[in-house]
Amino acid sequence: MTHTARRPTRRPLSRERVLEAAVRLADTSGLDAVSMRRLGTDLGVEAMSLYHHVSGKEALLDAMVEHVGAELNAEIAAHEAAGAPDPAKDWRAALRARALAARVVMLRHPWMPSVLESRTEMSLEVVRYFDGVVAILMAGGFGHDLTHHALHALGSRVIGFTQELFDPGDGEDTSEEVLAQMAQVVPNLMAMLADVAHTDGPEQTLGWCDDQTEFEFGLDVTLDGLERRRELRG
């Protein structure tokens, strides 16, 4: 065995390599693990070397969003090539398909929602995604004004996620005593939870509780409400 084979081949660092490593690190170990120092270690390099490829931590996060945004648009393009609903015929189906396709990408990167929301400058790739959403709504007969309102009403759902408020909780450590106490303080909520008893098997979560069924329900409710507005104004 040679000497050169022993030490890991040190490809020169590149912006692309930095971003791939950062996204992978966030995917596997969570966003908190993404520090300049840790990222440097993963790449076999000093943290300070990263500054030759990204101007700082914030720029790194911007670039990570852009990286996933590109993945997102590639996914959408693939869907469209494979035959997607025609927005002029059925805007609802077209938008629904787009949101669900986006969701697949988002589920691969659970840290994306929170980083996306923390950005002060917005990603060109993500804007491009929204441009496609606008195109669908306009083709569906929404005016500019209603399209604008619709974007706000749909919020993050149109890009495949909803940032839920609570982790539903594992329910493992909730003793009978605690449950009885809760029933006193929040009786309506407890009665509801006892009745619905989530038994849908393993849920796909994105950040917090946000399973597929609830995501689609919320999306459809919003699409229904928008369709009504369109009929009224259109």
Added chain:
Amino acid sequence: MTHTARRPTRRPLSRERVLEAAVRLADTSGLDAVSMRRLGTDLGVEAMSLYHHVSGKEALLDAMVEHVGAELNAEIAAHEAAGAPDPAKDWRAALRARALAARVVMLRHPWMPSVLESRTEMSLEVVRYFDGVVAILMAGGFGHDLTHHALHALGSRVIGFTQELFDPGDGEDTSEEVLAQMAQVVPNLMAMLADVAHTDGPEQTLGWCDDQTEFEFGLDVTLDGLERRRELRG
């Protein structure tokens, strides 16, 4: 003038005083300013003294949420005492009024949404708020199952905010050149923006772009969609 008057009266630190200072600090200087050291300085005390009243940074954030949650429920109670819509007669009006009342509190604490979403354990006061939401939906004729779905569909809107994806941007530094370039890449979006041209005056923002008009539009769209589901199933 006496000596005792000169140095700031040093009331003994209490949990309440710590929480009030933390909330005020977050309100005025943003969440990033809330560090144990900075908070200690504000209270005229070493950072380590705080650990006698909160067990750590995470516990402090939990307690801040609980503090605002209490303010939220007090606001709701005041609204109800002043005469709120009867949910049995008009669940829509009752829920709408509750969400808008909650929003007033949220606007006083723009950091609340992000902290709320980052909590792993949920606040009793906030849960109490949701218990009231469940009560309204049940009184309005939703079953337990539909009430559960409705909570997911409404998401954070029911507690007075939507976490918008983008800051609309000041538009101050967007040159003609950049606009022309954008029109190439995202033509649909640019056409829409040119048409709607936000001129509603100063917008109330909560975190990101989330003005009152858009908030109410999104809320009403969701309420419409839910009412339809209720009619179908009820």
Added chain:
DNA sequence: ACCTGAACACCGTTCAAGT
């Protein structure tokens, strides 16, 4: 019981120095 100061293990970032 309540508060302190030093210390530890982390951050992001600057800067002068190496090759």
Added chain:
DNA sequence: ACCTGAACACCGTTCAAGT
């Protein structure tokens, strides 16, 4: 041009010591 190491100014938190 690319990478390094020491240094700076911050974190949260532990722990032994003070009153």
